[in-house]
Amino acid sequence: MEPKSIDCPRIKSKLHTTTISTAYNIILQIGLRLFSFIINAFILRxxxxxxxxxxxxxxxxxxxxxxxxxxxxxxxxxxxxxxIDLDDNQDDGDETKKSKNQQNDWSKVVNITFLSxxxxxxxxxxxxxxxxxxxxxxxxxxxxxxxxxxxxxxxxxxxxxxxxxxxxxxxxxxxxxxxxxxxxxxxxxxxxxxxxxxxxxxxxxxxxxxxxxxxxxxxxxxxxxxxxxxxxxxxxxxxxxxxxxxxxxxxxxxxxxxxxxxxxxxxxxxxxxxxxxxxxxEGERYIMTMFSVISFAEQGVYDVINNLGSLPARIIFQQIEENGYILFSSLIKRDLDTSQQITKILKSLSICSNLTKLMAIIGLTLFTYGYHGASIVLSVYGGQNFINGSFGQLAIHLFQWHCIYMIFIAINGILESYSFAVMNTRQLNRFNTNLLIISIIFTIISLIIISYVGSVGFIMANCLNMMTRIIVSLLFIGNIYPNYSLWIFIRQTRPNFHTIISYVLIFIGLSIVYRWLGLADIFLWSKAILFIIINVIIIICHFIIIIYFFEKELCLFVRNELLFFKSLKNKQN
Structure with missing residues (x-):
């Protein structure tokens, strides 16, 4: 059985509210990161x-x-x-009872929250x-x-x-x-x-x-x-x-x-x-702090690159993950048996699969167009002395690995937010056990890789860590109820084959242009600006092709469900 379209007005309303909240948060994060970008560039000097x-x-x-x-x-x-109640036909008595229940619920929430x-x-x-x-x-x-x-x-x-x-x-x-x-x-x-x-x-x-x-x-x-x-x-x-x-x-x-x-x-x-x-x-920071595997100066360089490389995660991914969790939690009762809320689960899976596909495409975009822009971004951020100094090449390699890491972060975020929202207490405990095992493995792998490749090993280990967490979440989602399977979810989630091929071809093409301009050997602002212009032109054309030819279903989901265009059109008519 596969998830159906999202047709419940209350779910659409909640989804719309979540989208607005996410949009506000993304605008906030963009503004803050631009401000922080300027402040940190100032502080670095x-x-x-x-x-x-x-x-x-x-x-x-x-x-x-x-x-x-x-x-x-x-x-x-x-x-x-x-x-969310799927029944829109409620009388005044039901609404009064619901209001009273909400007041009682809030008093219980206060008692727990105050423990913080x-x-x-x-x-x-x-x-x-x-x-x-x-x-x-x-x-x-x-x-x-x-x-x-x-x-x-x-x-x-x-x-x-x-x-x-x-x-x-x-x-x-x-x-x-x-x-x-x-x-x-x-x-x-x-x-x-x-x-x-x-x-x-x-x-x-x-x-x-x-x-x-x-x-x-x-x-x-x-x-x-x-x-x-x-x-x-x-x-x-x-x-x-x-x-x-x-x-x-x-x-x-x-x-x-x-x-x-x-x-x-x-x-x-x-x-x-x-x-x-x-x-x-924050595994790499804990390892730096507990084991002192690299100096404070190298930690400083790593942090600069981590802040830049993880910018999309803070601006976009984190906001979608947090608001997605609120949406899924409102839709599904974690302690109620799945057989009693099949309709809600089907609708939540439809939302989750579309959001995961959207996040995957964003992650691929960041990697494809960001990988070769490392030296340009770091020159703007820290100045020419930053990439020409003793830690310059390390900074560039760290940034490039962060671009790879973004793909895993993008996919893992929404999958975990869905899993945490749907799991009951017993399943959460089992998931925590898996996370404990993953954290131990992550620590061991990090220490081994760092001994060979230095601080770049932190990001390599993080990629393996995220990959493992993605697999754990997928296994849970694939067994969420008897008539569902992992392959149904993956089939609905994975980007179109032509979309993936387009990213591969563009990455190869940008690599050729980058080397043809000589930016890999000598950094010149005139060539860097030309490379940026080429990137902008390609990415605009690329997205038009993806939206209108390769990912039509995802385009409809974003337009009709996230942006609520269909509801606005119906109101106008």
């Missing part, structure tokens, strides 16, 4: 590669580790709203001690390093106090709020860091500590101000039952306790899952 490695690898890794572990489990569990605050205290303190006591430290910057670790610990606690507000915004479709708050946070942190680096580059680590604290404080205050003062929502809405003076009858309390236990169990599962996923996502 004032601080050493060693200091850059301390800030962008060691300290930011501590921040993302504590932050991800203390809030990701609750966001995965609580951010998705109630499931004490968790941030415990987890933050634990990892801060580990970072300071057990890992290699920059002795010449030890005092500033101490203050930076402390500022990260405090800033995560401050941000956790606004987590309930964030969950509320996600559940009730405050689409632009997250975009605005995240934009303010990143802008303040980057701007203050650039200012401190410009004023006193020798104290850049201390400047980072101050910038982080101020940005986190503004982040939380913005959420508080918006909901409490602008929307005038009572503070009790965001407090758990034992703090909000709400009284429930015994039956309600019993039901709430049972449901809260279920949410807590799922959160604990996601907590374990978050630990593994964070290690697999």
């Amino acid at each position: 004032f601080i050493t590669k060693e200091t850059l490695g301390i800030i962008n690898v060691r300290l930011l890794l501590l921040y993302t580790t504590i932050q991800f572990i203390t809030r990701e489990p609750f966001r995965r569990t609580c951010a998705p709203n109630n499931s 605050i004490p968790l941030s205290f415990v987890t933050g303190l634990t990892f801060s001690i580990i970072w300071y006591k057990f890992f290699e430290r920059p002795e010449h910057l030890l005092y500033e390093y101490q203050w930076a670790i402390m500022s990260i610990y405090v800033s995560v606690i401050i941000e956790s106090m606004a987590e309930t507000f964030f969950i509320y915004g996600q559940r009730y479709d405050y689409i632009r709020l997250k975009v605005i708050v995240e934009g303010i946070f990143q802008t303040v942190r980057c701007s203050l860091l650039a200012l401190f680096v410009y004023i006193s580059p020798e104290h850049s680590v201390f400047g980072f500590a101050i910038a982080q604290l101020i940005a986190s404080t503004i982040y939380s205050l913005t959420y508080f101000s918006y909901f409490l003062f602008k929307k005038k929502i009572p503070m009790t809405t965001f407090l758990p039952n034992f703090l909000s003076d709400k009284d429930d009858n015994n039956e309600s309390s019993s039901s709430s306790s049972s449901s809260s236990s279920s949410l807590l169990e799922t959160s604990l599962t996601f907590f374990y899952n978050s630990l593994l996923k964070q290690f697999l996502t």
Whole structure:
């Protein structure tokens, strides 16, 4: 049995909301990355590669580790709203009952989400001690390093106090709020860091500590101000039952306790899952930090290339993955047997297969047109001295391998978001076991490859890691219900054969042009600009051919479902 077209108005409405949210987030990320691109290019000209490695690898890794572990489990569990009802014929009594159920659900969500605050205290303190006591430290910057670790610990606690507000915004479709708050946070942190680096580059680590604290404080205050003062929502809405003076009858309390236990169990599962996923996502940084396999300076170069190479992942892939998870979670109840929701599963698989195909094409595009532009991008970003220095060739090779890595990231992101949204607690535990095995294998492979090829080995190992995770997700999807199979999903997901051939031919052609212009040997801006113009012309023609000749079904999905053109046309008629 194969998935049918998406024809439920409620699903279309949710899909439309998800698309708008993704679009807003992509616009935010593009704006932030352009701003960050300028700021980082500015900072690179004032601080050493060693200091850059301390800030962008060691300290930011501590921040993302504590932050991800203390809030990701609750966001995965609580951010998705109630499931979508396929029945549009509801009377007023049903709507009243649904509204009351939503209020009860929210009180249970608050009780669970509020746990992120004490968790941030415990987890933050634990990892801060580990970072300071057990890992290699920059002795010449030890005092500033101490203050930076402390500022990260405090800033995560401050941000956790606004987590309930964030969950509320996600559940009730405050689409632009997250975009605005995240934009303010990143802008303040980057701007203050650039200012401190410009004023006193020798104290850049201390400047980072101050910038982080101020940005986190503004982040939380913005959420508080918006909901409490602008929307005038009572503070009790965001407090758990034992703090909000709400009284429930015994039956309600019993039901709430049972449901809260279920949410807590799922959160604990996601907590374990978050630990593994964070290690697999930032695996190379953990290996750098724990084993000191490369110097702080080389870590700085790796981070610059990683930020550039993973730009599409942060701008596009992450937004589609996060919003896709919310959509799939709204569509399917994870603890309900699949035989009782076949229609919803079929529709969700149709969405997932189309999104995966779209992501695969985006990944192939980034690899095909980005691989030969490494030296050009790095010259713009870090200046000619950056690629002509002692780490220049390393930077180019790292960037090229990141282009390959993008293909795997693109495909894995949407597959995992679907798997995590659909799996029940037992399946999540089994998946976590698989992730644990993958993380151990990844660590061993990374250490082996790095000993032969250096820091490029991190990206090679990441490619193998992502490939394994893709296979695990595909095996789950292929067995989601008895009458479905892996080959049905792959057949619907894989790009057209002619599409793949077109990418192969264009890659070969661009390789010939790149060498014909001599950019592989001597970098000249006149030739680089000519190469960029050729790329732009080819990519425009290429997409027109793909859209109108090779991928007609995908084009219809994007136009009619994601962009909602069909619904708008029907309304006009």
